[in-house]
Structures are given as structure tokens and as C-alpha cells.
Amino acid sequence: MQQLKIMWMEGRRTNVKIVELLQVPDDSDKLLVISIYGMEGLGKTNLAQLVFHDSDVSNQFNLRLWVDVNNEFNIYSLVLKIVQNMMTNEKPSLDLENLHICLRRNIQGLSYVLVLDNVLAFDSEVWGTLLDLLSVGKCNSKIIVTTCSEELANQMEHVKCTVQPYKLPLLHxxxxxxxxxxxxxxxxxxxxxxxxxxxxxxxxxxxxxxxxxxxxxxxxxxxxxxxxxxxxxxxxxxxxxQTPSKLIEHQLPSSLKRCFAYCAIFPPDHVFYKNQLINIWIAQSFIRQPSDDKDLSLEDIGKQNFMKLQNWSFIIKLKPDEQGNDLFKMQTFSLNQARSMAESETMVIKDSITDIPNGIYHLLFDARSTLKLVDLIAKLRSFLMVHGSTKDFTKIIYHQLFSRLKYLRVLDLHALEMDVVPKYIGSLKNLRYLNLSKNYFMSLPNSITKLTKLQVSILSIL
Structure with missing residues (x-):
């Protein structure tokens, strides 16, 4: 009989089959796939996090990997996210074949626990391919899946799996x-x-x-x-x-609602630091000094807002980075609601696009896509770029880009292999927040002194 561990979560004692992963012998030939399913708001992600951060789990497994799946259940996206999770200090090749090699090399002979959080789609062929790739790890490794769908949870089973899907119950x-x-x-x-x-x-x-x-x-x-x-x-x-998303829409205070809606700009797998998000809120003037408490700073108000969103599980805490700094991400259901609230003002570009709808003020651009500048970009208040590299950006592109962003308040170009900061950055007269961290440049252009409204600049590794 395997020992079960009592865990406290969301006001209940949960006696869960998941804890079998703490007791399976090292010589077991089973790769356990443990699916947790249940309706939105029950705490599936919180339960998975509880197991993921458990000290016994940390001690037993060589690797702990967390992947936000959502609708992207294809082999390229899954392998890329797993590899990125393992290689925090370097960027993996984006070629699928090399990603396969990299994944196998990094888990060969190691025990791991892999969480596939919020799985919304399923493909049996993709699932089989992924399990084959992961099979080179030690055979007592574990995969934890969270999903809202009982049907999908049952489909996740495979010939080596002995754990039945676990339905997360309502509270007593x-x-x-x-x-x-x-x-x-x-x-x-x-x-x-x-x-x-x-x-x-x-x-x-x-x-x-x-x-x-x-x-x-x-x-x-x-x-x-x-x-x-x-x-x-x-x-x-x-x-x-109502569903948690409806509660957000109808019951959040208006001041906090603006801060929450801004988070729609983040991709589902985007992680961030608390102070970064708070400083962006301040730069966008979403946080204002209360008339009845002049001693309370904007940063303090931002921390209060952040804590409320975290306490309500709209924002969840992840494992710290290598420097010990806490990382956070949006819960999927809250991210979806933020997008529905901010869809007329916020846009995420993953592919080539020639038109940005009128009224878009906050833009996140995937650097792996093709950048085609349009006139409506001039209205932007936020421009965030993720993934890829800016090495192919010419001086002309920088000039065209920065000369148009007359009202920009937030610019985030971190971790884009930038070796030179373009002098045209000085034309961003209204810039309040600048993140150029984790790049390769050794100096800043003199034009940086023209950014007289700049409140926060992040230039080094956090």
C-alpha cells in the first residue's frame, strides 16, 4: 500500500492520488500520467502547484518542469516550452529536429516531474510523440495534467499509466x-x-x-x-x-479593473516580476494617489492591487528565478477575461500583420514574426517585444519605429540579443518605463538623456 500524504489547499484537506508520485519506487517501469480535472475556479492549478513545490518532490526528482499548454497542443509548441523551461540561461534552436535532440539530451537518464497545466485541446498522435520523446528519462518520472474536461483527462491515459484521472471535488x-x-x-x-x-x-x-x-x-x-x-x-x-471571469467584470473596483485588464497584453506562458508590472501600471497612470491618504505612495498602492489579484488567484506565483526573485503569471481563466475586457485596446501579434485596428493602445509583438509598420502604431502607449532577436533590425526600421511612437509610455525590448541601443530611442519623449535588460550592449547613446519623463529603466539582469 502506497503512503498517501494529506495536503491543505483552498480551505480543504485533499487526499489525492497525485501523492503516489512521492512513493513509487525508483525501479518502477511506469511513467505515471496523473490528470486532474474539474470546473473552472476549483483550484486545479493551485493543487498542481502545491505538489510541484512540495519539498519531497524537489528532493526526489532531478528536474521539475512546468508548461502552460492552453490550446497549443502541438508537438512543436510543447517541446519548445519544455526546452525553454530547462534552458533558462540560453535560447534553444527553434528548429523542431534540434528541439527534439535538445529535449532528449537534457532529460536522458534523469527523473523529472512535468506539469502540463490547463490543457484545452488534445491530439492522440501528438501525445504519443511527446511520450516517446520523454521516455528517455528515468522510468519513475511523472506527468501531471490539469484540464476542465473529463473526456480529455481520460484521453490522456496511455498503456503505461495506472493512475485514474482525479476529479477535484467541490468543498464540503x-x-x-x-x-x-x-x-x-x-x-x-x-x-x-x-x-x-x-x-x-x-x-x-x-x-x-x-x-x-x-x-x-x-x-x-x-x-x-x-x-x-x-x-x-x-x-x-x-x-x-457566476464564473470567476464574470465576477472580475462586475465586481472589481474600476481602478483595479484597469490594472487587471492591462494584463491582457501577456501571452499565456508569459512570466513576469511583481515590480515590473507595478511600474508599468504606474507608467500608464492606472494608479493614482488617493485623495484621503497622501502618505501612501503609488508603489504601495500598486503592491496592494497586485496582492488583491494574487489573493484572488488571478495572478499565481511560480518558482523563483535563479537569483531567487519571485516570478508570476496570469491564471488562464483570468487572462481570457482580461482579454475580453481589453480587446479593443490591446493586441498580441504572433504573425505578419499589415493592419492594426483603430483604438489599439497596447501592443505585444513576437520578434519571430515579420514587422510591418502601419500608421496606427503612432497611437500606441505600450510596445512589448518577446522571443527571437532584433539582430535583423536595421537603423531604418528603428528610425521608422521610434519616430512614430510619439505617445509611447512603456517600451520592453528585454532579452532580444540587442548589441547596440539605437540613438533614435531619444525621440520617445513620453517614455516612462524602459526595459532593455538581458541584452548584449555595453553602452547607451547620448540621446537617452532626452527621455526626461522616464521613471523606470531596467538595464541589467533582474
Whole structure:
């Protein structure tokens, strides 16, 4: 009998088959694929993270790998993301054959735990190819899959898999109430009003015991007067029993909603640092000084906003980088909602495009695509570039690009193999945030002094 480990997650004790991965003997010939499925907001990603960061897991496996899959269930995307996860200090070749070689070389004879988070699509041929590539690792390695689909979870099984898909259940009433009180009352508060507790009992029932909904509603009621608790408890289910994405749209404060919607500019697998995002919010004037508290800095307000989004699991914390700095990413459901809220202002370009819709102010461009400048780029407030390299950018391209971005406030060109910072950067008169870190240049042009509104410049490895 394999020993099971009790884990605390989202207000419940979860006795999960996942922990079998902690006990399978090293001489086992089974590559376990463990699928976790359940409705949106139950905490599938949080549970996978709990296992991923468990100290026993860290000690048992040579490699821990995390991949955000989403709809990109094709062999190129999966292998590229896995290899990128392993090679943090260098960029892998983008050729599929070389990626296969690189993957095999880096896991050969090693034990690993691989999390494939938020799988939204499935292809049996792709799955078989991926398992073949991963088979060169030690045979006691593990794959954890999270998905909303029971059908997809069952399809993930293969001939060597012995673990049945695990359905993440709803909370029991007592656990749901404990979670609600944890969010709705101050930490350590012992003198809880019994009337408020009774309201809470009605609320968690109306939340259908969904953890994410309970956390969100509970945190919104903290320090609120009793009549608001009463109103919430007596209101119909439809008034707040919604998917987490609907809760975001209807109940986030307007100031925080702008910060949240901006995150739509990030790709699904994009990781970021807390201070980076906060400084971007400040540069875009999304954070303003409250009239009733002049002593509170913009950075402090930004940290409060970030913490709220993290507490509500809209932003999740990942394992630290090699320098020990915390990394974060958007939850998939919250990223999708951010995009629906900001679709008229934000755009992500992965392929060649000749037209940017009118009204786009924030643009993320994949450097592996073809850059074709258009007149509407002049309205941009944010220009972020990811992946690839700027080595093929000529002086003419830089001149055309920077001369048009008259209103740009945020420019992020980090990790693009840039060996020279173009002098035309000095034409960005309204620039407030500049990230040129993880590049190769040794000096800055004199024109950098023309950026008189610059608030934050990141020039070295974080």
C-alpha cells in the first residue's frame, strides 16, 4: 500500500492520488500520467502547484518542469516550452529536429516531474510523440495534467499509466465556511459576529461551494458594514454565483479593473516580476494617489492591487528565478477575461500583420514574426517585444519605429540579443518605463538623456 500524504489547499484537506508520485519506487517501469480535472475556479492549478513545490518532490526528482499548454497542443509548441523551461540561461534552436535532440539530451537518464497545466485541446498522435520523446528519462518520472474536461483527462491515459484521472471535488460545507471566514474576517480575529457568520453560511451555499467564488466574495465583504453582508446573503444566486471571469467584470473596483485588464497584453506562458508590472501600471497612470491618504505612495498602492489579484488567484506565483526573485503569471481563466475586457485596446501579434485596428493602445509583438509598420502604431502607449532577436533590425526600421511612437509610455525590448541601443530611442519623449535588460550592449547613446519623463529603466539582469 502506497503512503498517501494529506495536503491543505483552498480551505480543504485533499487526499489525492497525485501523492503516489512521492512513493513509487525508483525501479518502477511506469511513467505515471496523473490528470486532474474539474470546473473552472476549483483550484486545479493551485493543487498542481502545491505538489510541484512540495519539498519531497524537489528532493526526489532531478528536474521539475512546468508548461502552460492552453490550446497549443502541438508537438512543436510543447517541446519548445519544455526546452525553454530547462534552458533558462540560453535560447534553444527553434528548429523542431534540434528541439527534439535538445529535449532528449537534457532529460536522458534523469527523473523529472512535468506539469502540463490547463490543457484545452488534445491530439492522440501528438501525445504519443511527446511520450516517446520523454521516455528517455528515468522510468519513475511523472506527468501531471490539469484540464476542465473529463473526456480529455481520460484521453490522456496511455498503456503505461495506472493512475485514474482525479476529479477535484467541490468543498464540503465546513471547509467552505472556513475559507469564507478566512477571507472575510481579519487574520487572527477571534471576536467574530455570530450574525455575520450566519450570513456567511448562506453566502457559501449560494456560491455552490466553489473555492474561487467564495474567496472573491469573502474578500469583498471584509471590513464592510453588516447591511452589505445581509444584502449579499439575501440576494439571488445569479447576482454573484457566476464564473470567476464574470465576477472580475462586475465586481472589481474600476481602478483595479484597469490594472487587471492591462494584463491582457501577456501571452499565456508569459512570466513576469511583481515590480515590473507595478511600474508599468504606474507608467500608464492606472494608479493614482488617493485623495484621503497622501502618505501612501503609488508603489504601495500598486503592491496592494497586485496582492488583491494574487489573493484572488488571478495572478499565481511560480518558482523563483535563479537569483531567487519571485516570478508570476496570469491564471488562464483570468487572462481570457482580461482579454475580453481589453480587446479593443490591446493586441498580441504572433504573425505578419499589415493592419492594426483603430483604438489599439497596447501592443505585444513576437520578434519571430515579420514587422510591418502601419500608421496606427503612432497611437500606441505600450510596445512589448518577446522571443527571437532584433539582430535583423536595421537603423531604418528603428528610425521608422521610434519616430512614430510619439505617445509611447512603456517600451520592453528585454532579452532580444540587442548589441547596440539605437540613438533614435531619444525621440520617445513620453517614455516612462524602459526595459532593455538581458541584452548584449555595453553602452547607451547620448540621446537617452532626452527621455526626461522616464521613471523606470531596467538595464541589467533582474
Amino acid at each position: 460545507f465546513k471547509d467552505a465556511l472556513d475559507l469564507f471566514e478566512q477571507e472575510a474576517f481579519q487574520p487572527g480575529q477571534t471576536d467574530k459576529d455570530q450574525e455575520l457568520i450566519n450570513f456567511g453560511k448562506k453566502i457559501v451555499k449560494n456560491c455552490d461551494y466553489v473555492p474561487h467564488t467564495i474567496k472573491f466574495v469573502g474578500s469583498k465583504l471584509r471590513d464592510k458594514p453588516k447591511h452589505e453582508w445581509k444584502d449579499k446573503a439575501s440576494s439571488s444566486k445569479d447576482s454573484y454565483l
